Amino acid sequence: MTAQADLGALLRTARQARGLTLVALAAAAGVSQPFLSKVERGQANPSLHSLYRIANALEVRVSDLLPGQEPTGVTVVRADAGTMVASTEGPTAPRVRLITPGAGARTSVLDYTINADQNVDDWFDSHDETTLVITDGDLTVEVRGRGTWTLGPHDVMSLQGDLQTRWATASGCSLIVFSLR
Numbered sequence: 001m002t003a004q005a006d007l008g009a010l011l012r013t014a015r016q017a018r019g020l021t022l023v024a025l026a027a028a029a030g031v032s033q034p035f036l037s038k039v040e041r042g043q044a045n046p047s048l049h050s051l052y053r054i055a056n057a058l059e060v061r062v063s064d065l066l067p068g069q070e071p072t073g074v075t076v077v078r079a080d081a082g083t084m085v086a087s088t089e090g091p092t093a094p095r096v097r098l099i100t101p102g103a104g105a106r107t108s109v110l111d112y113t114i115n116a117d118q119n120v121d122d123w124f125d126s127h128d129e130t131t132l133v134i135t136d137g138d139l140t141v142e143v144r145g146r147g148t149w150t151l152g153p154h155d156v157m158s159l160q161g162d163l164q165t166r167w168a169t170a171s172g173c174s175l176i177v178f179s180l181r
Contacts, residue, residue, distance in 0.1 A: 003083050005042030010065050012040045014058050028057035047086040048096050048110070049122055056125065061181045063100040063108045082111065087120050094118040110177040114139075120167040129180045130159045137173035142166050 015025050026033040030053050038044035055062045077099045086093040097111040134151045142148045144164040
């Protein structure tokens with residue numbers, strides 16, 4: 001089974017466990033029912049933005065929807081492993097590597113590389129404790145109603161609670177995002 005098919009199977013299981021129809025979940029997540037059906041059948045790959053909306057509608061962690069190893073106390077994810085998805089919809093969306101130690105893990109790790117022409121200007125809803133670590137370049141983070149900060153290499157930003165953020169970069173950026181739920 002491919003990672004895309006595994007994601008679809010995990011999504012279907014989570015949806016059915018909550019007694020939701022495809023139509024009801026699609027409406028709650030703000031995605032179309034045909035798209036959600038394709039994801040469940042392993043025929044479409046959701047963006048990270050869509051994956052978060054679906055997980056929030058199901059009241060589960062994104063890591064619960066991602067294929068991964070069963071937790072054994074120690075998990076190693078190599079640099080060429082993880083699930084690659086687009087961060088948002090659109091042809092110039094940055095790719096992000098989703099790293100998860102397995103279903104039920106409380107921590108998700110996202111490995112972003114964003115080019116200057118690939119700003120992530122969609123608003124993201126965050127309900128978790130999230131830490132951004134800039135590894136290269138610059139990143140401007142706007143937190144709705146709170147302010148805007150520009151971060152450089154080795155800067156760290158911690159976000160807690162129900163917040164909305166969006167990002168932009170002038171010269172490109174690499175960062176790691178840790179999310180604890």
